[in-house]
Amino acid sequence: MTRSRSESTKDATVVSGSVESLFAEVSVRRVLLYVVLATAAVLFLLPLESAAMTSFKTVSGFAETLPFAPPPPDAATLAGWTQSWNALRATMLNSAMFVVPATLILPVLGSLAAFGLTITDWRGQLPVYILFMIGIFIPLQAVLVPLSITWQIVDVTTLLANLGPVNLWALPLAKEHHAQFVELAITHISFGIPLSTLLFRSHYKDLSDEMLEAARMDGVGMLTIYYRIVLPLSKPVFVVVMILAFTTIWNDLLFALVIVSSPAAEPVTVAFASLAGGMVQQFNVTMAAGFITALPTLLVYIMFTRQFAEGFSQTGV
Numbered sequence: 001m002t003r004s005r006s007e008s009t010k011d012a013t014v015v016s017g018s019v020e021s022l023f024a025e026v027s028v029r030r031v032l033l034y035v036v037l038a039t040a041a042v043l044f045l046l047p048l049e050s051a052a053m054t055s056f057k058t059v060s061g062f063a064e065t066l067p068f069a070p071p072p073p074d075a076a077t078l079a080g081w082t083q084s085w086n087a088l089r090a091t092m093l094n095s096a097m098f099v100v101p102a103t104l105i106l107p108v109l110g111s112l113a114a115f116g117l118t119i120t121d122w123r124g125q126l127p128v129y130i131l132f133m134i135g136i137f138i139p140l141q142a143v144l145v146p147l148s149i150t151w152q153i154v155d156v157t158t159l160l161a162n163l164g165p166v167n168l169w170a171l172p173l174a175k176e177h178h179a180q181f182v183e184l185a186i187t188h189i190s191f192g193i194p195l196s197t198l199l200f201r202s203h204y205k206d207l208s209d210e211m212l213e214a215a216r217m218d219g220v221g222m223l224t225i226y227y228r229i230v231l232p233l234s235k236p237v238f239v240v241v242m243i244l245a246f247t248t249i250w251n252d253l254l255f256a257l258v259i260v261s262s263p264a265a266e267p268v269t270v271a272f273a274s275l276a277g278g279m280v281q282q283f284n285v286t287m288a289a290g291f292i293t294a295l296p297t298l299l300v301y302i303m304f305t306r307q308f309a310e311g312f313s314q315t316g317v
Contacts, residue, residue, distance in 0.1 A: 055080050055287040062283050080284030081292075084275065087285075088292055091271035098181040098267075099249045102188045107241040109189065110196025111234055115226050117197065118204040119212060129201075135194035144258050151183050151259060177262040184259055184267070188249045196241045203237045204230065236311030243308050247297045268293050 050067040057065065061075025071077075116122075117129050156179040160168040169176050207230070215225050253269040260266055266274075272293045276286045301308070 051287040051290065054283050055291065057284050059282060059284065077284070080282070080288040083282075084285050084289035084292055087275055088268055088271055088289060091266050091268040092292075092296075094181070094265055095250060095267040095269070097178070098185040098188070099246060102185040102192075102249050103242050103246045105185075106189050106192045106196055106245045107200075107238045110193055110241060111200045111231070111238070112226075113193060113197040114200030114204055115230060118201050119207075119225070119230065120222060132194045132197050135191070136198065140191070140254055144254070147187065147255070148258050156180075156182050175264070177265040180260050180262060180265040184255060187255050187259065188245075188252065192245055192248070196245070199241055200234065200237055203234065207233065236307065238311075239304060239307045240311035243300055243304055246300055250297055251294075 046068060053070055054062055054067055056076055056078070057071040058075045058077050058079070061071050061077075065072065065075070113132065117125060117132070157169075157176050160179060160182070168174055211229065212225060215229060220228070251269060252267075253273060256267045256270050260270060272289050275289050
C-alpha cells in the first residue's frame with residue numbers, strides 16, 4: 001500500500017511537471033506570435049502613419065523632422081489639406097459622374113449574363129462562357145490602342161447631340177465633355193462584366209435545382225424566375241460586385257489617361273497623378289491628396305465590411 005501511494009505521488013508529480021512545461025511552451029509560443037504580429041502591424045502601418053504626419057507638416061518641418069515623427073508646434077499646418085482639397089474637389093465630382101452609374105449597371109448585367117449561362121440551357125452555352133472567362137485574363141495594356149481608336153470612331157458627343165429631336169448638350173447642366181464620362185463608364189462596365197459574371201455564376205450554381213424546377217413546372221417564365229426567385233437570393237453577391245466595381249473604377253488611372261482629353265473631364269486619379277508628379281514636390285500636399293483620393297473607397301469598405309465578407313463567402317470563389 002505504501003509503495004502504491006509513493007508511485008501515485010510520483011506519477012502526479014510527473015504529470016504536474018508535464019502540464020507546467022506544456023503551459024510554459026504554449027506561453028512562449030504565444031509571446032512569439034504576439035511579437036511577430038506586432039512587428040508586422042508596425043511595418044504595415046508605419047508608411048501610413050508617416051504619410052499622415054507628413055500631411056500636417058510645413059515644407060520646412062518635413063525637411064527638419066523624421067517622416068513618422070509628429071509635427072512640432074511651429075511646423076504644424078493644414079495648408080496641405082486645404083490646397084489638395086481645392087485642387088481635387090472638382091475632379092472628385094467628375095469621378096462620381098461615371099463611377100456611380102457604372103457601379104450600379106455592372107452587377108445587373110453580370111447577374112443577367114450569369115443567369116443566362118447557369119440557370120437556362122441552350123446550345124453554345126459553354127463556348128460563350130469560355131469567352132467570358134478569357135476576358136478576365138486579357139491585359140488592359142493590350143487593349144489601349146484599340147480602345148482609343150474605337151472611341152475616336154464612335155463619336156459619343158455627336159451621337160448624343162443627334163439623339164432625338166433635342167440636342168442633349170443644349171440642356172442646362174449638360175456639357176460636351178460629359179461625353180467622356182459616358183465613354184469611361186461603358187469601358188469599365190465592359191471590362192468588369194467577365195469577373196462579375198464569374199462571381200454571380202458561382203453563386204447561381206449552388207441554388208436549389210428543385211426550387212427552380214418547381215417554378216418551371218408551375219409555368220413560371222424565365223424572367224419571372226429571375227425577378228422573383230434568383231434576384232432576391234443574389235443580394236449578397238450584388239454587394240460584393242458593387243464594392244469591387246466601385247473601388248476598381250474609382251482607383252483606375254490607365255483608362256482615364258487614354259480616354260479623357262478634356263481637362264474639365266479629368267477624374268480624381270488623373271488630377272492626383274498630376275499633383276504628385278509636379279516639378280516642385282510639396283510632400284505635405286501630395287500626402288494629403290492621397291488620403292483625400294482614397295477616402296471614398298476607404299469609407300465604402302468600412303461601412304460594408306461585414307456585408308462584403310458574407311457576400312464573398314457565398315460566391316464560392
